[in-house]
Amino acid sequence: MARLRDINRSLPMQLLLARESSMSLFRPMLRSFGLTDQQWRVIRVLASRDKLEAYELATQSIILPPSLTRILKNLEEGGLLSRSSDPSDQRKVLISLTRKGRKVYQQVVPESEKIYRALEAKIGSAELDDFLSKLVSLNDRLTG
Amino acid sequence: MARLRDINRSLPMQLLLARESSMSLFRPMLRSFGLTDQQWRVIRVLASRDKLEAYELATQSIILPPSLTRILKNLEEGGLLSRSSDPSDQRKVLISLTRKGRKVYQQVVPESEKIYRALEAKIGSAELDDFLSKLVSLNDRLTG
């Protein structure tokens, strides 16, 4: 009887487990700021940009466009971001953080870095760097 | 002004990207069998067991109990699994695949392995093995 590879030999399963394990370290902190995982991804992507169109924002925050629509609505209602339409292409929606949104970002950053350093301590700084390089390279080959 | 580490230096972000990139290879095949990602995780965990209690099933398939409740309901309605209560502890629900569920599993396995081999070809078999070992070891340290 044919059987599937063991779960600890399955790349997607182990990636899911690692994602969940690592995010669970950050989640309580994000919730204390009233942010979901996805809302924080949107905010952090926007923080390094002036304005960004929705499609690019969706890609970079790894959120599908239909989900992003709702997330933007909620963040906009919370006053963390604003939308405007691109004058040169009225189909596009340009999104940017508000002052309040940038302030929240500034508050989260040090807490996030604190947790990241705890993660580094747990894994080992050199090993984490090495792993991350391999992971980025894997992603290049998977998406490229 | 404090800024967060770049996204390609963020472990959780790169893990999410890798998870999505790799799963996207399998998703169309699973959909062609009428299965969601989560339903397939449940089925593959059950396939190697006779019966399994819900909590263990949730843990191993990386699904939270409230989500599992609905997923089990849908799979049960589709005739792929059955529930019974543990005689020695009436709180527990024991879940097992039906004949139909095992048949679906048997049909998916070769298609899944086919895709996995294509993935191996894309990444390189030795590199994938090496990466997977490091990933499993990372998970041990994160969850342990």
Place this chain on the structure above:
DNA sequence: TTGAATTATTTAATATATTAAGTAATATTA
């Protein structure tokens, strides 16, 4: 230059994620 593609986003419908609260069965303890 108009009608047919294409693009960017939203809407809709169903499924899952997350947190909190509820329920029933079992285990503990005073």
Place this chain on the structure above:
DNA sequence: TAATATTACTTAATATATTAAATAATTCAA
């Protein structure tokens, strides 16, 4: 052993994921 705590699961409420379809703006081609 009755009151309390714990365990296993479900329900509820809100948020996100996924696929398909709809809408509006733009581009392309005859």
